[in-house]
Amino acid sequence: CDVKAANVLVCQRAGQDRGVLCDFDLSYSERDRKGQTISRASRSVVAGARGTPGVLSMAPEVFNGQLPDKKADIFSFGGMLFEALYPTEANAWADNASSSKWDGNGLPVLAANVGDGAKGLLLLLLHRDPSKRPDAAGCVSHSFFRADVRALHLVQDLESEREALRAARADHARLAHEKSKALGDELQKLSSAREKVDREGKDQRKRYEDRMGELQREMQEAQQKAVRNAAAEEKIKAEQRKAQVQKERQEREIQQKRDKITKDRERLERESRDSEGQLVAKKKKLDEHARDLAKKEADLASKELKYKVPTWWFNPSGFHMPRSDSVKDAIEKFMRA
Numbered sequence: 001c002d003v004k005a006a007n008v009l010v011c012q013r014a015g016q017d018r019g020v021l022c023d024f025d026l027s028y029s030e031r032d033r034k035g036q037t038i039s040r041a042s043r044s045v046v047a048g049a050r051g052t053p054g055v056l057s058m059a060p061e062v063f064n065g066q067l068p069d070k071k072a073d074i075f076s077f078g079g080m081l082f083e084a085l086y087p088t089e090a091n092a093w094a095d096n097a098s099s100s101k102w103d104g105n106g107l108p109v110l111a112a113n114v115g116d117g118a119k120g121l122l123l124l125l126l127h128r129d130p131s132k133r134p135d136a137a138g139c140v141s142h143s144f145f146r147a148d149v150r151a152l153h154l155v156q157d158l159e160s161e162r163e164a165l166r167a168a169r170a171d172h173a174r175l176a177h178e179k180s181k182a183l184g185d186e187l188q189k190l191s192s193a194r195e196k197v198d199r200e201g202k203d204q205r206k207r208y209e210d211r212m213g214e215l216q217r218e219m220q221e222a223q224q225k226a227v228r229n230a231a232a233e234e235k236i237k238a239e240q241r242k243a244q245v246q247k248e249r250q251e252r253e254i255q256q257k258r259d260k261i262t263k264d265r266e267r268l269e270r271e272s273r274d275s276e277g278q279l280v281a282k283k284k285k286l287d288e289h290a291r292d293l294a295k296k297e298a299d300l301a302s303k304e305l306k307y308k309v310p311t312w313w314f315n316p317s318g319f320h321m322p323r324s325d326s327v328k329d330a331i332e333k334f335m336r337a
Helices: 040-050 070-085 087-095 116-125 136-140 149-307 324-336
Strands: 008-013 016-021
């Protein structure tokens, strides 16, 4: 974390001034720091990515290329505290060479006017060896803070918040356990449901494969049937064409017979008309002949009456002549014929 005075905000809480860290965009979690190393050639990059360059806000091991950890934040807190309590001495200490900042034991070389209470804490916080620096609990439990009632209250508040945090963590762990158990039960249900779905899917897949096999067999049978139907249809079409040809030939023959019958009928009608004309002419001629015979008969009858010719008489050859009535009957019989 980039712990420095510029990243501390002061606020009122429960009637007391409280400092609050901000600007965490460059911070890394403990898990993310593990297993990572940074070369000395990239110290400027580390400075930009892990804090602000300067010995008061950046631990010496971070400046030398190591990744920051909790002890690096403790050093940054010590530099911020040193600057807040003794800004002139802190800036002078920061401007010194590296060999004059720490002694042979790694303790910082502080000015003589630094108070004993603050000096004891700063010697621990600004130690060159990270392993010699205290943790956060060791910092707040130092005598420098216990001498101040406000610091004591701060420690008490921190302990209360730590207890509340422990309780919250316990509740969170309990809820996480319950949720994990619920998730386990749900996963078990999902696993059972998945197994059921897999079994149903397997059965359905088998039914689908069986159905596909049946459909393929039906398709093959349908194709074979279609081939047979096509052959039968072709045969039927050939029979239809043959029947059509026969029908057309029969229709032509029927039409020819009809034409012949029509011609024969016309011929017979003509012959009938000619025969009727001839019969009419013959009848007319017979009528004229009958009239002539009737006239001759009338003349003969008048002569017979005049000369008193007997009804029957014998000719020299021994045959008798018919009466005039017999002649008339013969004429009428001829006319009827």
